Amino acid sequence: MTVPGPLESEIRRMIAATGPMPVSRYMELCLAHPQYGYYVSRDPLGASGDFITAPEISQMFGELIGLWMTAVWRLMGSPAEFRVIELGPGRGTLMADALRAAGAVPAFVAAAPSIHLVEISPALRARQAQTLAHLPQPPVWHDTLVEVPPGPAIIVANEFFDALPIHQAVKRPDGWHERMVHVAADGALAYTLGPDPIAHFERLLPPHLRDAQNDELFEWRTDHVAMDIGRRVGRANSAALVIDYGHLRSDTGDTLQAAARHAYTDPLLAPGLADLTAHVDFQALANAASAMGAEVHGPVTQGEWLRRLGIVERAQALKAHATGAQRHDIDAALDRLTGAGRTTMGELFKVIAFADPRLGPLPGFER
Numbered sequence: 001m002t003v004p005g006p007l008e009s010e011i012r013r014m015i016a017a018t019g020p021m022p023v024s025r026y027m028e029l030c031l032a033h034p035q036y037g038y039y040v041s042r043d044p045l046g047a048s049g050d051f052i053t054a055p056e057i058s059q060m061f062g063e064l065i066g067l068w069m070t071a072v073w074r075l076m077g078s079p080a081e082f083r084v085i086e087l088g089p090g091r092g093t094l095m096a097d098a099l100r101a102a103g104a105v106p107a108f109v110a111a112a113p114s115i116h117l118v119e120i121s122p123a124l125r126a127r128q129a130q131t132l133a134h135l136p137q138p139p140v141w142h143d144t145l146v147e148v149p150p151g152p153a154i155i156v157a158n159e160f161f162d163a164l165p166i167h168q169a170v171k172r173p174d175g176w177h178e179r180m181v182h183v184a185a186d187g188a189l190a191y192t193l194g195p196d197p198i199a200h201f202e203r204l205l206p207p208h209l210r211d212a213q214n215d216e217l218f219e220w221r222t223d224h225v226a227m228d229i230g231r232r233v234g235r236a237n238s239a240a241l242v243i244d245y246g247h248l249r250s251d252t253g254d255t256l257q258a259a260a261r262h263a264y265t266d267p268l269l270a271p272g273l274a275d276l277t278a279h280v281d282f283q284a285l286a287n288a289a290s291a292m293g294a295e296v297h298g299p300v301t302q303g304e305w306l307r308r309l310g311i312v313e314r315a316q317a318l319k320a321h322a323t324g325a326q327r328h329d330i331d332a333a334l335d336r337l338t339g340a341g342r343t344t345m346g347e348l349f350k351v352i353a354f355a356d357p358r359l360g361p362l363p364g365f366e367r
Helices: 006-018 023-032 059-075 093-102 106-111 122-131 224-234 282-291 302-309 311-319 324-338
Strands: 083-087 115-118 140-142 153-158 167-172 175-183 189-193 217-220 239-247 257-260 263-265 275-277 295-301 349-355
Touching: 006 023, 006 175, 006 189, 023 167, 023 175, 023 275, 059 093, 059 106, 059 153, 059 239, 059 302, 059 311, 059 324, 083 093, 093 106, 093 115, 093 122, 093 153, 153 224, 224 239, 224 282, 224 349, 239 282, 282 295, 282 349, 295 302, 302 311, 302 324, 302 349, 311 324
Parallel strands: 083 115, 083 153, 115 140, 153 239
Antiparallel strands: 167 175, 167 217, 175 189, 239 349, 257 263, 257 275, 295 349
């Protein structure tokens, strides 16, 4: 067996002291441990990192979000002051591209002099500061959304929810047992189940899952972030845009995965050295936000949403002044963002929005 890294050693000590830990706690430690967490200690994005996100694929993605924000701002009545907030801003690429496109509406830019970024990673905060150094005022960083001052706002969250810790439970003859991480007999980290079933768990399941078969697995996230968004936008002349990969309807299945160097790996190997994510349950997300008074728009697939906003036309405009190699890259980026294949994002990724009901239909979600 290889020598465990510092976070794995810490996890093993915790398990030795208190017993197996829930998958949610394991995922939280892997991603956000204050010293050894994956997001705390590195910049994971880009070709030299572990994965790539849509803003890094093409400027078109962020530009269309910027134009979407200006249109939503007009639906809000063009307030003279509001806040632009991004959850999990990565390297700041999306926001840089969005604000460049939004510059076509100077009053929009003037109404949001400071950009608010919700980011826990010191490494990524430093990278965001570099990317957005050209702004008239530096961004304001927060650890959570609730720290952002109140008032009208447009919130953007691209590939944010997939990295929030998930709970997992497995159906057994006597009920649903929480999935845990322990140290197996061979000394390796492994999955196990809590000894006692979760009380009244069936009552919390969507009705269509209450007849699940033995050994089926159900995942869920706590609703507090989605509820914070719903509460923030529901009656405050505000809107939120969420883009992530996942399923439209709550369902069973294990979607926890780890990525390192652009390849999948075992989530229990090398804690803190790989990115852990799980699919987003858009049905649960919508239910949580709407319970706080927000109007739900969508979800629709990312490919359909981007096409409705004009990404094909934007690609053609870029190609008109591009070299042959650049035109090839633009076509490849368009396919990756909107295509329906297994290696593209157009179908797997979904787009959903939450807003003050008074705003009416939002761009890209027209029925």
